[in-house]
Amino acid sequence: MIQFNLLPAVKLEFVRARRNKRLTLLGAGTVSAVSLLILVLLFVSVQFQAKHSSDLTKDIKTQSKKLKETEDISSILTIQNQLNSLSTLHASKPEAARVFDYLKQVTPAGVTIANVEVDFEASTIKIKGSAPTISAVNTYVDTLKFTTYKVADDDSKQGNAFSEVVLGTIGTNGTDGTIGYDLSFKFESTIFSNVSAVALTVPNQVTTRSQLDKPNALFDSQGAQ
Numbered sequence: 001m002i003q004f005n006l007l008p009a010v011k012l013e014f015v016r017a018r019r020n021k022r023l024t025l026l027g028a029g030t031v032s033a034v035s036l037l038i039l040v041l042l043f044v045s046v047q048f049q050a051k052h053s054s055d056l057t058k059d060i061k062t063q064s065k066k067l068k069e070t071e072d073i074s075s076i077l078t079i080q081n082q083l084n085s086l087s088t089l090h091a092s093k094p095e096a097a098r099v100f101d102y103l104k105q106v107t108p109a110g111v112t113i114a115n116v117e118v119d120f121e122a123s124t125i126k127i128k129g130s131a132p133t134i135s136a137v138n139t140y141v142d143t144l145k146f147t148t149y150k151v152a153d154d155d156s157k158q159g160n161a162f163s164e165v166v167l168g169t170i171g172t173n174g175t176d177g178t179i180g181y182d183l184s185f186k187f188e189s190t191i192f193s194n195v196s197a198v199a200l201t202v203p204n205q206v207t208t209r210s211q212l213d214k215p216n217a218l219f220d221s222q223g224a225q
Contacts, residue, residue: 094120094192102161102191103127105200106147108139123189130178134170137181141167143202144185151190152197161200162187 099118107113113129131137144162151157165185173180191198 093194094189095194096120096192098192098198099125102200105202106140106143108136108143111136111140120189120192123186124184125187126182126184128180128182130173130180132178134179137167137170137179140181141165141183144183146203148201148203149188149191149198150201151193152199154196157190157196159188161191 096118099116103113103116108131111129111131113127115126115128117126119125131140144165145160147161149158149161162185165183168182168184170179170181172178190196191200
């Protein structure tokens with residue numbers, strides 16, 4: 001089939017220009033509509049935020065007025081602050097009951113304890129008691145020096161449980177011939193933490209100034225670990 005273009009070139013250019021004009025106007029109209037929609041949305045958002053801010057300001061003023069009119073508000077707030085700090089205070093409270101378990105583990109068999117003073121603020125313990133021999137007292141001292149601790153599930157928290165172990169007065173009791181002693185030493189505060197499980201390890205063998213190679217020979221089966 002043969003087609004003949006009967007329109008002159010000028011007419012074709014005019015038709016093509018009019019079509020481009022319509023497309024341009026349509027595109028501009030679409031962009032304008034979208035821009036107008038965005039502007040309306042922004043305006044509504046700003047108005048909403050302004051109203052929300054205004055409502056919050058009114059609520060704050062209302063609640064502040066109620067608080068000011070509340071009797072003994074200062075006392076109530078003080079009590080509230082104290083209640084909020086209870087959890088922190090509880091976490092910092094030492095697990096004092098562990099003293100008895102620890103002393104049972106590190107005290108050699110035959111050595112008795114008559115008096116214990118624990119100062120959790122200074123992290124110190126003072127012990128007075130008696131032992132069957134001076135060697136038993138020396139074993140007690142050296143065992144304290146070499147006892148270690150470890151926090152359960154945390155290998156980074158471990159080390160010597162006790163330090164600065166000092167043997168004070170020592171002498172024979174006149175009544176039964178036993179050796180009276182008094183000890184003072186510092187402890188690592190972590191071993192009394194009430195938020196962690198702690199295990200002590202009593203040494204199986206230590207070298208001491210009393211030249212005792214195996215102090216655990218003086219321990220009962222329950223005291224040594």
